[in-house]
Amino acid sequence: MKRIIGAAVAGVLAFSGIYALAASLGVTSNTLGAGTSVVSSCTANTLTVSYGALTYTPSVPGYTLTTVTITNNTPTLTSNWTACKGLAYKVTLEGATGNNQLVEATGIVPANITNTLGSSFTTAAFAAESASLVTGVAVVIGG
Amino acid sequence: MPRTRTLLRFLAAAAVLTAGTAVVGRAAGLTTSSHTLGAVSAVVPVCAAGSVTVGNTNGAGQISQITLTLTSCAGAVDTDTLYAVLDDTTTTSIGDGTCPLANTPPSCSITMSVTYSATDSYSLEVLAKPAVTGTTSSSANGLKLVSEYLTLRTCTTAATGPPTTC
Numbered sequence: 001m002k003r004i005i006g007a008a009v010a011g012v013l014a015f016s017g018i019y020a021l022a023a024s025l026g027v028t029s030n031t032l033g034a035g036t037s038v039v040s041s042c043t044a045n046t047l048t049v050s051y052g053a054l055t056y057t058p059s060v061p062g063y064t065l066t067t068v069t070i071t072n073n074t075p076t077l078t079s080n081w082t083a084c085k086g087l088a089y090k091v092t093l094e095g096a097t098g099n100n101q102l103v104e105a106t107g108i109v110p111a112n113i114t115n116t117l118g119s120s121f122t123t124a125a126f127a128a129e130s131a132s133l134v135t136g137v138a139v140v141i142g143g
Numbered sequence: 144m145p146r147t148r149t150l151l152r153f154l155a156a157a158a159v160l161t162a163g164t165a166v167v168g169r170a171a172g173l174t175t176s177s178h179t180l181g182a183v184s185a186v187v188p189v190c191a192a193g194s195v196t197v198g199n200t201n202g203a204g205q206i207s208q209i210t211l212t213l214t215s216c217a218g219a220v221d222t223d224t225l226y227a228v229l230d231d232t233t234t235t236s237i238g239d240g241t242c243p244l245a246n247t248p249p250s251c252s253i254t255m256s257v258t259y260s261a262t263d264s265y266s267l268e269v270l271a272k273p274a275v276t277g278t279t280s281s282s283a284n285g286l287k288l289v290s291e292y293l294t295l296r297t298c299t300t301a302a303t304g305p306p307t308t309c
Contacts, residue, residue: 039177041179041284041285046289047287048276051272061228087179094184131270136290137184137185139184143178
């Protein structure tokens with residue numbers, strides 16, 4: 001009987017010790033969440049980049065441009081160009097050496113664009129850039 | 144002893160289950176969304192080397208006119224405006240001007256004044272921005288972009304006088 005009582009007391013003490021130890025161990029965690037979602041463009045239309053007036057700039061020297069025009073080149077029936085209204089844009093002119101950035105225009109896609117073929121907007125003016133250096137153009141809309 | 148071990152295992156399993164449930168609960172409450180974003184780049188097309196024939200009118204050490212003919216350059220056609228800069232890089236003499244293309248193949252002449260020497264080095268820029276486009280590029284997020292021609296040709300000569308082709 002004494003053995004049983006002794007074993008029971010020992011068990012209770014041991015369990016209490018473990019419980020106390022567990023209770024005193026503080027473990028915390030920062031919140032962590034992970035998820036995925038699809039990133040898509042405001043439009044699947046084909047956009048055409050054309051260039052503003054070329055002006056001779058003696059300090060370059062050469063013909064330079066200061067604006068770019070973005071035009072919807074998708075027929076009206078399938079166009080959703082207006083979904084880009086009010087979104088931020090960046091248009092970057094790139095040069096040949098390692099796709100270096102020559103100049104960049106930023107702004108907001110204006111509210112007056114329509115879904116019609118040929119609807120366009122002209123970017124904000126950027127610093128005069130030599131037209132002969134431009135080998136590529138990059139456009140970002142949204143974000 | 145076996146009972147104590149069993150009890151401890153039970154408590155440990157319960158603790159793990161509780162913690163796991165909390166994590167799953169937290170993950171289940173996470174929702175994600177994305178603003179629209181389209182990014183794409185396109186090559187600005189230029190004409191092939193040798194597609195522009197360059198003539199010049201010169202006398203008394205001066206080039207008074209250059210004539211540009213787009214022999215195989217699809218980027219510009221009749222009535223498009225051509226821009227050109229001819230630079231004698233040996234003597235720092237530069238001329239520029241514009242002219243409307245005409246005829247087939249399209250051609251036009253620009254009056255200017257640039258030092259002429261058969262042994263100087265020159266650079267020539269021939270530019271146009273006609274309504275002719277290159278190849279359409281597409282991005283993974285669905286935006287498609289194409290660029291009109293801008294620089295038709297840029298070429299240089301080294302100690303051989305003004306260019307005859309570009």
